[in-house]
Amino acid sequence: MHFVKETPAATAPSMLSLHDCLDTIIEGDCCVIMQRFPGNSIDLVFTDPPYLINYRPRDGRTVAGDTNDAWLVPAFAEAYRVLKPGGFCISFYGTSVADKYLTAWKSVGFRTAGHLVWVKSYAAGSAFVQYHHEQAYLLAKGSPKRPRAPISDVQNWYYTGNRFHPTQKPVKALLPLVCAFSLPDEVILDPFCGSGSVPMAAKLSSRRYIGIELRRDYCSIARQRLNEKPTERRNVS
Numbered sequence: 001m002h003f004v005k006e007t008p009a010a011t012a013p014s015m016l017s018l019h020d021c022l023d024t025i026i027e028g029d030c031c032v033i034m035q036r037f038p039g040n041s042i043d044l045v046f047t048d049p050p051y052l053i054n055y056r057p058r059d060g061r062t063v064a065g066d067t068n069d070a071w072l073v074p075a076f077a078e079a080y081r082v083l084k085p086g087g088f089c090i091s092f093y094g095t096s097v098a099d100k101y102l103t104a105w106k107s108v109g110f111r112t113a114g115h116l117v118w119v120k121s122y123a124a125g126s127a128f129v130q131y132h133h134e135q136a137y138l139l140a141k142g143s144p145k146r147p148r149a150p151i152s153d154v155q156n157w158y159y160t161g162n163r164f165h166p167t168q169k170p171v172k173a174l175l176p177l178v179c180a181f182s183l184p185d186e187v188i189l190d191p192f193c194g195s196g197s198v199p200m201a202a203k204l205s206s207r208r209y210i211g212i213e214l215r216r217d218y219c220s221i222a223r224q225r226l227n228e229k230p231t232e233r234r235n236v237s
């Protein structure tokens with residue numbers, strides 16, 4: 001049974017009980033909040049951090065942390081620490097600064113175990129080429145066991161309209177990854193959870209989730225989405 005509890009913004013640097021954080025969206029800076037989680041406690045980190053591209057859609061919405069990378073190493077160092085040995089971290093990233101992400105991930109201990117591409121039927125933008133895909137790295141802490149039936153590294157994308165967040169990820173596109181890299185009742189952490197798409201995918205797959213988000217407005221949206229009764233859900237994109 002899942003319910004969404006309101007967790008107050010954390011201020012004191014005391015340790016948090018992981019149990020109390022299950023199925024919650026925590027408001028705050030993930031670099032600080034994750035320091036309060038026990039090490040080696042999370043089964044899967046699945047996240048969509050800022051792309052470091054100063055993204056400005058036509059509607060004027062902005063993404064916190066998108067203009068500087070001060071959070072990059074501290075956040076992934078904590079993600080690595082809290083992840084169980086033999087666990088995976090799946091992280092979307094911006095292709096134009098791929099080198100920054102790879103350098104940061106490797107510097108904190110992750111090794112690359114795979115690369116995933118989601119193909120879009122429409123162009124999300126264009127410069128020298130049209131942008132028809134999203135991408136993420138599959139990162140390993142230690143040496144995870146190989147799956148008996150690995151999933152394809154090319155996945156389908158689903159249009160969301162970005163109703164909840166300017167860089168919203170479609171829940172339907174996340175579900176195959178959640179199912180491939182975690183088991184029912186395992187704990188999935190998204191330290192940059194925005195409108196809660198990864199927590200939604202975790203909940204719909206009977207996993208436990210912990211979401212962290214800096215902005216209060218997105219925390220509220222995420223909690224609302226997670227609280228919706230199945231009959232109120234318009235779709236899972």
Ligand SMILES: C[S@@+](CC[C@H](N)C(=O)[O-])C[C@H]1O[C@@H](n2cnc3c(N)ncnc32)[C@H](O)[C@@H]1O
Pocket residue numbers: 028029030031048049050051063064065071164165167168169170191192193194195196197198212213214215218
């Ligand atoms: C790319 S968006 C994630 C969007 C999300 N996947 C969704 O579907 O809604 C990244 C999010 O990270 C948040 N963020 C940026 N820096 C952060 C930090 N230090 N701690 C926690 N959240 C942060 C931003 O406010 C933004 O909502």
